[in-house]
Amino acid sequence: MLTITQLIRVHRETHRTSRSSPLKARLNKDFIKAFFNVAGNMSLKQHAFELLSGVGNKKAMQMVEARGSSGFESLSALNEACNIDAGELLAKRFLAELDDREMQPRLLDLLLPVKA
Numbered sequence: 001m002l003t004i005t006q007l008i009r010v011h012r013e014t015h016r017t018s019r020s021s022p023l024k025a026r027l028n029k030d031f032i033k034a035f036f037n038v039a040g041n042m043s044l045k046q047h048a049f050e051l052l053s054g055v056g057n058k059k060a061m062q063m064v065e066a067r068g069s070s071g072f073e074s075l076s077a078l079n080e081a082c083n084i085d086a087g088e089l090l091a092k093r094f095l096a097e098l099d100d101r102e103m104q105p106r107l108l109d110l111l112l113p114v115k116a
Contacts, residue, residue, distance in 0.1 A: 036086065047060040
């Protein structure tokens with residue numbers, strides 16, 4: 001699993017340069033598998049995608065439809081299909097969760113579980 005420091009570094013690298021790095025490729029695959037391709041409804045009225053900043057019900061349903069049954073192959077495919085910056089949305093959510101330890105539900109706990 002990736003650490004928060006690695007996530008933030010990859011996010012910064014992504015915005016500085018378009019070159020691909022091994023860490024960026026790993027992040028891409030890990031988050032596609034861990035969140036974007038498996039996220040579902042959290043309740044009858046809220047989808048997990050709605051935890052991301054700026055994603056409401058309409059955008060969440062657009063993302064589910066674009067994902068289809070086969071899922072997204074990469075973050076860039078997700079970004080193009082849904083007209084979003086998935087890395088930035090995840091980074092914003094993670095930073096918000098780090099600032100507010102009481103925020104629930106927490107994507108950090110779901111994606112980067114700590115085993116004691």
